[in-house]
Amino acid sequence: MSLTPDLPSALPAGLPPAASPEQLDAMAADLRAAGLKPLRSAGELEGLSADGFVYSPVLQPLLCGLRAQLGVSVSTVDEVLLVAAACGRHQVSLTVRGAATGNYGQCIPLAGGLLLETSSLNRLRHLEASSGVFTAEPGIVLSDLDQQLQHSGRELRLVPSTMRTATLGGYVAGGSGGIGSLRWGFLRDPGHLLAAEVVSVEPQPRLLQLNASGAEPLNHAYGCNGIFTALTMASAAAVPWQQVVLEFPDWSRALEAAQQLPASALLLNALCAVEAPVAARLPWPQGCPPAGGSGHRLLLLAAPDAMPLLQSWLPQLAGQLIWQAPQGQSRGLPLRELTWNHTTLHLRSQDPQLTYLQLLLPQPEGPALEGLKARWGDDLLWHLEAVRSMGRQRLACLPLVRWRGPERLQELIDHARELGCLLFNPHAITVEDGGLGVVDADQVAAKHRYDPAGLLNPGKLRGWA
Ligand SMILES: Cc1cc2nc3c(=O)[nH]c(=O)nc-3n(C[C@H](O)[C@H](O)[C@H](O)COP(=O)(O)OP(=O)(O)OC[C@H]3O[C@@H](n4cnc5c(N)ncnc54)[C@H](O)[C@@H]3O)c2cc1C
Incomplete structure (x- = not known):
């Protein structure tokens, strides 16, 4: 038995192989044909493949140097569908990135593949005046979103202390709570995430509209079981704190x-x-x-x-x-x-x-x-x-x-x-080990439904392995 059962000493077992040069060339050609700009230079990939895992001396030696093999930025839902289709067709793994401020290497690709950069998919689509319920795209920076809500007398219920850089999608998929947790608890508490628009990863990806219970298994799942393209959430009446x-x-x-x-x-x-x-x-x-x-x-x-x-x-x-x-x-x-x-x-x-x-x-x-x-x-x-x-x-x-x-x-x-x-272990790689340590069968079932080939953020959902 390991002397340090809570602290990983190796990457999770069973990671898929990195994409071959042929797979990458075919992917890049598909992306270019769709009008997207694949990023392949070492500098670009290094910049995209880093987050805040350095706070953990346990994760640092394990994750340092891991890189995506291809990157691409998207600004529309159609572009997300195109990228998901290309990954599904060529069987290349896909990891989503918001602002990469996560502390557990949530958006570090463990097995290479493609990194999907979402910071330009960033519109506030709708704010319902009577209820304060809003729908926004995942790449929106939380402080920008909050500012837009403030114009209508509303504010985000929960924000991380990184709200000036972190994105909504990264917060819901990779964060947990923060400022506001004193009043509103944690992001996974029922009542915060009310619906999600999600893209599946398969040769013919689906654009799904999930209600609160359908979206629940994707909440805090590190983007392992679907790609958010919009999130519908509750807000609070703004207070001049x-x-x-x-x-x-x-x-x-x-x-x-x-x-x-x-x-x-x-x-x-x-x-x-x-x-x-x-x-x-x-x-x-x-x-x-x-x-x-x-x-x-x-x-x-x-x-x-x-x-x-x-x-x-x-x-x-x-x-x-x-x-x-x-x-x-x-x-x-x-x-x-x-x-x-x-x-x-x-x-x-x-x-x-x-x-x-x-x-x-x-x-x-x-x-x-x-x-x-x-x-x-x-x-x-x-x-x-x-x-x-x-x-x-x-x-x-x-x-x-x-x-x-x-x-x-x-x-x-x-x-x-x-x-x-x-x-709540900040020195862990998987969704489960950073939480209560137990496999959530609903998260795994959602991965079967929306990522049947297991291409999304491989190695991060222990229950899938
Ligand atoms: C100094 C510091 C302070 C912090 N304070 C807090 C805090 O108060 N509370 C807190 O909860 N966290 C905190 N964090 C962690 C982190 O900043 C937050 O969780 C933040 O919200 C993550 O957002 P991001 O855009 O950087 O996400 P990223 O790090 O880019 O991504 C996080 C996860 O979300 C996934 N993801 C991103 N976009 C999507 C999408 N569209 N669809 C599916 N999956 C997606 C990624 O694959 C990854 O697994 C802190 C970190 C630092 C360095």
Whole structure:
């Protein structure tokens, strides 16, 4: 048995062979005949075949250097159909790319083949004024989409901290939650994705209109079981969120506030807690005093009507208001770009030996945090995010972890599990291993229906293998 069962030491077994030169030439000729421009230069393919997997020292040696053999950009659904048909005819594998900000190598082709670049398939097709339900194409950048919704008084319910670059398609197929998860839970929770337009991959591809239950198995499936060409989702009424930074001299009081604030009726869209050594290394927005080294901080997005009560509550919470500015109007980084995996990004930029984990903490959270700290000391730095999970307010933990090799990381994972934490493993290649570890039969069945030859993003859906 492997000493590190949660951490892969090789690529998944059973990957298809890379495409032959003859297959690639035939594919390229078909694409050119259809008016598309196949990309084949080493530089272009290298640029297309990279994402944020470098945050994981486990994935880095496995995925580094893997490349698509052919790339193509599309801007219409007809072009997606043409590419899917060519891949189906020539039996060449196809991996879809949004903005390539995923952290698990979601859009890294494990077996070469074609990389489908979708950033120009990016229209907001429709926004229903009465309900706020919108339909948009997958390549739209989330901040552009949000801006367009804001014109009609709406906003995205959930966004990753990478919203300035990440696409809608990549978020639904490869992301999970982020800003808004405190109120709205996670992307796979029923009620977010209401319908999807999907292209199958076969010699004669189909353009399918799936309702919410039909689209569900494609949600967070890394593009392994269909290509999104449009997504219909619910939005929220726009709120002029206030960015708020609170400081606490004591970590246990900061933790208490992180537990109490989301359990109140104050309208909050995000709450991120960072312990002092993390706060000291973050690049704070202009006007926000840098952290002195001993202050633990809470980063909030709060509705304007939450501010008076929040301020009057602070003495009791033993916290202090350090900074406040309306979102979208402050200078420098927006506060959300210090949260979620941006916290990891900023700390890694100063110390590349840091990596991270993603844990849902048991309740009450204190004993698990104390148990982990007692054993792992400064090898773990606390970064928590308030989320709503299965209808309950919880705290997720994205600790910064000092990398001391796979065996130590596995020991830490085992210890966290012993203490009741649920792991969402950021050092895994497959859809299943990055989630709850179990095969979802509906995801596999959808792959049989929409990708019968198994050409989409090979190696990422363990249940297919
Ligand atoms: C600093 C940092 C912070 C982050 N913060 C968050 C966060 O807060 N929350 C979060 O959930 N994630 C976060 N992420 C991960 C990532 O940024 C998001 O999940 C993002 O939404 C992915 O979008 P993308 O366009 O970059 O997708 P990509 O990385 O390009 O693709 C992701 C997956 O989607 C598939 N895909 C893309 N388009 C389609 C399509 N049209 N049809 C089918 N499949 C498709 C790809 O094949 C791939 O498997 C973070 C990453 C970094 C580096």
